[in-house]
Amino acid sequence: MKPALIAFGVLLPLLSACGGENQRLVQNDEYGDWRNGRARNRPQGASAGIVVFGVDKDRETREAAATGGGSGLSVNAYLWRATLDTLSFMPLASADPFGGTIITEWYTPPSANGERFRAQAYVLGRQLRSDGVRVQVFRQTLDRGQWVDSPVSAATNSDLEDKVLARARELRSQSASR
């Protein structure tokens, strides 16, 4: 009996290495946890709980999955990309993918020397919705050597938002057909 047991003990781990692609590691939450029912009761199985030290990889993965891109964005990836594309004719001052804000530098169109524009865009959430993006354009005109604020026509902001949304739809349909 004893030699058989010993041989068994030595062979188990070696045999287990022969499974090839039909083999996988059994995760810790697939084993019973007697009486405490840990795995069956916990909201996310073994990865539940609060990380008090180290980087929470599971949470990073979950959040990346929620944005649809796995790209580390916390806002909708299509709207973000479309906003960048739409405002790309102006130089960027800052772009924060976590807060969803894009701010441009002042930009003077070649055709109009006496005025300059600046835009701020906010991507508001993870969903691709028509109210998911807001664009605010600021305009200044040169008056006796001084830049002074002047109004922007009300349609400008919504026109830009429409362009962003159209571009987002385009990006979406492109990635869907892939």
Next chain:
Amino acid sequence: MRKILLGTTAVVGAALLAPAVAVAQEAPTVRIGGFFRAYYGYTQQTGRNSTQVTTPATPGSPALVGSTLPTGTAGGTGNLGVDSTGNVARLSKNDFSTDAEVHVFVNGKTANGLSYGAVIEIAFNQQEGRNIVQQRASTGKSTASIDEYYAFIASPTFGQIRFGDEDGPVGGLMNSGVVTNFGSGGVYGDRESFVSRQANDRTTTAPGSLGDNTKIIYLSPQFFGFDFGASYAFNYNEGEDTGCSSNQSSGYCDTAYAFTGASGVGIAAAGPNFSARRNEVQAAARWRGSLAGIGLAVTGGYVGAGAARELSLTGTQSRVFNNLNVFQVGAQASAYGFTVGAQYEHGDANFFWGNTIRGDRPMDQFFAGLSYTAGPFTVGGNYVIGTFEGNSRSQYNAAGAGSNAALIANASAPGATGYGAGMMRRLGYGVGGNYRLAPGLDLLAEFSSYTVAERGRDLDPSNPGVQDKATAKVFILGTRLAF
């Protein structure tokens, strides 16, 4: 044996630590999780009240014997002394019970793909009973203690090794068919929190009752649906230090393989860490898969162990126990929210996985369970019936130590004059349900009953007459939060 063990470990170690495919190294994370639960319990129990069994010599003075342990159960010195003043009590049926555990999980990954980590489970039920002494000299019921703690390394190719205080493959890790996913677990649930030990109807022989003794566990990867596991423990004990309670070595010492009083702790003394079990081996294989949309799991397992020998005061060793030798098979199926399962165990063991005394008969136990989950609701029921030797047919005879006369017939055992030959029957069932209010947060209600019967044997010496059947019924209503 030791050489071989070391050799085996070296082979496993070499296999595990062999360089694997390069994977990104992950710094260890530390997580905190755990559970809290609070229950209301209504308990009807045979032998919940104690009565003076001997009439006092003078009215008002205590009887000679107030309460004793049932004969044949762990009579070792590990049990609290009986109440020699003969005091008695009447217990209410209503009580609240709270419990919590805080779990610390450490997880990391090395550059060559090995996962590693540790689990430390801190419980707050260090003491089952109450010490009626001043607080500065005793521990409270809710003192922190360790439930399980172990370290592990795991590789996708070679499986996992756990080392520490943890359930074994047969004792909870890999069982199939033990359906306890409703209420607090039905007959294997939290009913013990409300049942007193007086008439012996508190303790079940559940897989997890095998214990968290310090062991080394190998768990294989899964391939073609199969995985298997094996574990080894030197003895029944947990934790740090030797366990010796005084300067003179005694049976309390973790590593004692022969000691005076061993014959009384074949079934572990009330409260763990005092038992005759030695050299425990567990092995289990299971298959999991699905056929036609039905999830299936089948497990076969074996647990074996030797036992400490009784030691006379003059140093003569006597072998009084059978080895522990139990085979287990279980299967379960899940589909459309239903889970149905059954498990059968047979082999040399007494109740609560005790070693039987030589000449005792083997145990049989059958378990069946069914549960149904629909949305946030889960309802279910389970049932267990077993026959065990109960009171041993033989007992240690110090006068014959070292010879065949070390065991003599037990005059108060079944089979002796005036007693039937019946075995102890242990029968229980539970029905219950829970409602999931939020992820991890459950409301639950459960009714369970457990009966112990052994013809002709007095299970409750704290009441007059022969009480050979005892039942405890518990209704639980409460909430449980896992985090």
